[in-house]
Amino acid sequence: MKDAGRVPADLVDNGFYGQDIISVSQFDRDKLDYIYRVAHEMRVLVERFGSADLLQGKILANLFYEPSTRTSSSFMAAMLRLGGQIIPINNVQYSSVTKGESLPDTVRTLESYADIIVLRHPEVGSAATAAHYASKPVINAGDGVGEHPTQALLDQFTILEELGRVDDLKIVMVGDLRYGRTVHSLTKLLVNYGVEFAFVSPEILRMPDDVLDVVRQSGHAYTELDDVHNVIGDADVLYVTRVQKERFTDLAQYDRVRDHYIIDEELMALAKPEMCVMHPLPRVNEISYAVDDDPRAAYFRQMRNGMYIRMALLASVLGKA
Amino acid sequence: MKDAGRVPADLVDNGFYGQDIISVSQFDRDKLDYIYRVAHEMRVLVERFGSADLLQGKILANLFYEPSTRTSSSFMAAMLRLGGQIIPINNVQYSSVTKGESLPDTVRTLESYADIIVLRHPEVGSAATAAHYASKPVINAGDGVGEHPTQALLDQFTILEELGRVDDLKIVMVGDLRYGRTVHSLTKLLVNYGVEFAFVSPEILRMPDDVLDVVRQSGHAYTELDDVHNVIGDADVLYVTRVQKERFTDLAQYDRVRDHYIIDEELMALAKPEMCVMHPLPRVNEISYAVDDDPRAAYFRQMRNGMYIRMALLASVLGKA
């Protein structure tokens, strides 16, 4: 076994070693608590030392079938800060894949070079397929409209880091709740905790029934609203996503509702002094730039938490030789 | 001289130090035996320790003028597992090269940053040109329809690792033997050993005369066949390449012969219990997926051997300070 450096000994028996990370449904409350504890330790480690050597000699194949600067860079930084190395594989569309190679063959090739594969792929289920064929661990970095589990984990971890707890919070999700993958996954994680939901969106962009079913079946209260102004005063967490003009067939309708979903200083003046504003980024104009300097604006810290969560996962999956 | 770590002392006087690797014609039997011995030691090293620090502080410029996920990733992994670092340079077509810069100028620029250059380029002879102008070592990672020496080395090394020897084997090459660069190079390497060849292809995709000349002049027996079923029972090595529909002007002819070159479980039932199936990948349908679980299916181990061969070459070329 390799020297585990400055990382806690309980990595060894964490239940993650050698596992794939494909879906948020893999995580029960114990596993969430574990990963968030390790992620917090990663934060302390980075803030004190910058990096560690836990994964020295390990190689991550960062396989991105579609571009995602944010997620790709975050995984690369996570691996490098743990002392590991990366093989960046972008623009695969121009590559052997275009000659007709199947995903299983690509994955089996890459695992012959690397110790772990991070996969971003436009097709739902691709990460599970890759994991099925691979004998090395696979981490899902987004499979189309399917899952993006590390995003959901970093979102929930941000709530914990910002507010010190996840229980007894009012979670307000705003914007496009129908097509937004991040709000679906985060909601499914949050039902492990004692939260209350408010879903704020235009009628045509309501939270889908299958997600609402999860909320109901887990016995959580929720409300559905049209305007964020009606709930902002109660929010502990305000999770913002963009309402895209393209979703509307009736543009007059879009013009009527658009301002209900813009977060600006005026709205923030109505919010509690201790709460946090989150956004998966990229944003366009749904959060005013003036809000960036508000101490409650957590979205850039949220990005940084993404690195800590990915460090925690990489360390937990690869941490034992 | 840098500390050579866990690598054998004979690296110092191996005849490769500071050399370019451009063509299989550079390798006589002694040099092949040497590289295969080091590659095997690299395999042991990776299986035991994951990586080494032999090339710590060295930088490889991985210069790919055309995409090749497999070869590119394999060289990157090889360098990283030896403790070196990489500068990945892909999509050069969009870069300073499009402003009209010559290959010699690009190579002379990159060697001012890096310690070794791996070059993939679509033009025959480009690697030799680059090596001529560079004062640092250049490794040819494929120059169009020219050579791809590390592929040929990894192919032969795979035979050695799978069967324990290269002599006294029946090598059956199947598929497109006319345009397949890999089968040409491998054949030229194999004539250094005591093998017998069977070349199985459609009439229009026969092995070219210049390759057959090499076989004849070196005194090796060979046969040419139309159907792999007629020879599978004798094969020690079955090297498969794809018969592309596009090669046929008469599609009726393609439909008549296509099944002669498909490797499936039925065919494998006719093969010896100790033999190996190889393929340079990517494959489409010329080897059935059901064959992947057959212990004789060596093509994914073959990929991994590519990393060991490239580690052996990098270590031998750069291993002495």
Added chain:
Amino acid sequence: MKDAGRVPADLVDNGFYGQDIISVSQFDRDKLDYIYRVAHEMRVLVERFGSADLLQGKILANLFYEPSTRTSSSFMAAMLRLGGQIIPINNVQYSSVTKGESLPDTVRTLESYADIIVLRHPEVGSAATAAHYASKPVINAGDGVGEHPTQALLDQFTILEELGRVDDLKIVMVGDLRYGRTVHSLTKLLVNYGVEFAFVSPEILRMPDDVLDVVRQSGHAYTELDDVHNVIGDADVLYVTRVQKERFTDLAQYDRVRDHYIIDEELMALAKPEMCVMHPLPRVNEISYAVDDDPRAAYFRQMRNGMYIRMALLASVLGKA
């Protein structure tokens, strides 16, 4: 504070620690002398040891909105040779940026993963904008027709390394002086020293007035000429840029003057035995390949000096914990 390894102790109080590097106007003579001294030490370090561990655990985000193999590779090599790591971000145009993300958001995201950002961007002022929003240091690697300060520094450092001084030199700049960003920046740096200028160009590609103003106001002598043959005998430095056919509306005029700006063996026979020929590269035909073997041809050493300058800047900006 991290162990600074083999790097001089005066890094700590160098005036660069934690600073952005955006413009040549940040550099007075003291700062230039400092950076050139460190760059020379970096050269000695690389020639003796290959690399150091000064920036171990640090991560550079190499953010290139437009391709530039040369500059990008040079920064990557500089970081790696100092023991740091890199996150290469190329082809950003295909990435989250195309979804409409602003440069400030991208920069604030990347600084949450990395310790320093190197930015190449097609728009003037982009580096200053990025630096304004970032809390981590930003280095300008070229912002359109704006600045490319590390190019100017490496150019002047090359003069120092080639000739042992910058004072009392005759600097001859040849070619497209109107649109060439490198000659403008270099001129602005050189006025810190006691040099004399000769600007050789076609009438329509003369040095712009704002640059000439800087020369005049700093009290330096200069001449403007049409033909390099008339001044080559006096040149200590011959800085060559390309005269592009596309700049001419009257092609007959281009044909008349083109040979006045070609550097070949015949011209070099008229030059002093101790002088140096420089070029920012890539070149097309403005310097004959035959000149490459002339010991006065400094342009490939100039490339290598680019790595030393970037090492000096990275070490100075990040060198203290």
